[in-house]
Amino acid sequence: MDPNKDEETSEQHLRISRGLDQVSHLFLSHVAERAARGRSGNGPELPEHAQENPPLGIVLRASRAVDRERLLSLLHEQPGALKEGLKVIDADLPCETPSNVELLALDTANRLVVIDVEDKPNDSLLLRGMAHLDWVVGNTALLRRIYREQLINFSLQPQLFLVAPDFSPLFRFAIRHMRSFQIQCIKYDAVVLTAGIGIFCEPLSWTD
Numbered sequence: 001m002d003p004n005k006d007e008e009t010s011e012q013h014l015r016i017s018r019g020l021d022q023v024s025h026l027f028l029s030h031v032a033e034r035a036a037r038g039r040s041g042n043g044p045e046l047p048e049h050a051q052e053n054p055p056l057g058i059v060l061r062a063s064r065a066v067d068r069e070r071l072l073s074l075l076h077e078q079p080g081a082l083k084e085g086l087k088v089i090d091a092d093l094p095c096e097t098p099s100n101v102e103l104l105a106l107d108t109a110n111r112l113v114v115i116d117v118e119d120k121p122n123d124s125l126l127l128r129g130m131a132h133l134d135w136v137v138g139n140t141a142l143l144r145r146i147y148r149e150q151l152i153n154f155s156l157q158p159q160l161f162l163v164a165p166d167f168s169p170l171f172r173f174a175i176r177h178m179r180s181f182q183i184q185c186i187k188y189d190a191v192v193l194t195a196g197i198g199i200f201c202e203p204l205s206w207t208d
Contacts (some may be wrong), residue, residue, distance in 0.1 A: 066190045066199065068119045072102055074199055075115065075163065079105055081201045082161055082186055086113065089150055095139075097131040104136075110151050112136060112143070112158040121166045126174060133160045133181070157182050165189070167204070 066074075072091070079086040085108035093101040103115035114136055116129040136143065136158050144154065159182040167175075167185055175185060185204045 066119060068117060071117050071119055071163070071188075071199070075117065076103060079103070079115075081199060082115070082163065083107060083113075083184075083203075088115075089147060095132065095135045097128075097135055099128060099132075101132045101136070106150065106152065107159070109156060110153040111156040112152060112154075113161055114158060115161045115163065117163040119165070121164060121168055121171075123168055123171050125162055125164055126171060129160050129162050129183070130181075133158060133183075159184060161186060163188060163201070172204075 075082065076088050076091055079088050086105050087107075088103055088105045090104040091102065093104050095101055101114055102117060105113040105115060107113055114129065114132045116125060116132060118125045140154055143152070161184050163186045165188055167187065172185075175183060187202045187204055189200045189202075191198045191200060
């Protein structure tokens with residue numbers, strides 16, 4: 001038997017054995033590290049791809065219809081959902097119409113904004129909103145006295161925001177022919193969130 005060959009074979013076995021020892025050491029060290037994390041209460045370690053690529057979004061579920069009172073409450077607290085910078089200055093304002101002005105607000109230009117809402121599609125929302133807008137325009141002197149502490153720009157034509165879950169084709173047709181008025185229709189959807197009900201508002205353009 002060739003002694004040189006035996007020596008070469010022994011060296012190969014030694015290298016393989018050392019390589020296996022290194023692999024085994026790395027594997028066991030990794031297992032021990034994961035076990036230590038589990039004992040520390042940090043829970044299972046997320047895969048690296050999950051850590052590097054967080055979720056891009058969440059899945060939302062449609063909610064049941066939101067009643068008018070709750071919708072008004074949400075918009076009173078967060079009017080910026082309708083338009084950035086919007087500020088509510090009064091609610092349920094009595095006026096000489098069959099119903100009160102539900103919300104009165106100011107935009108970033110200090111323009112008066114009348115906000116009327118419905119919790120279901122209703123064509124009469126347009127007539128109600130127009131009546132409120134007409135009352136606001138015709139009672140500038142009274143509004144100056146009531147809101148004398150507010151910085152209101154009465155030289156700008158007031159706006160009318162109509163908020164509803166949807167608008168009928170007849171409603172949309174009428175709005176398209178009323179461009180001389182400052183009317184903004186806003187469609188909303190209610191969604192279920194962890195903290196409760198969320199409202200997503202979407203302004204409609206004149207061509208919608």
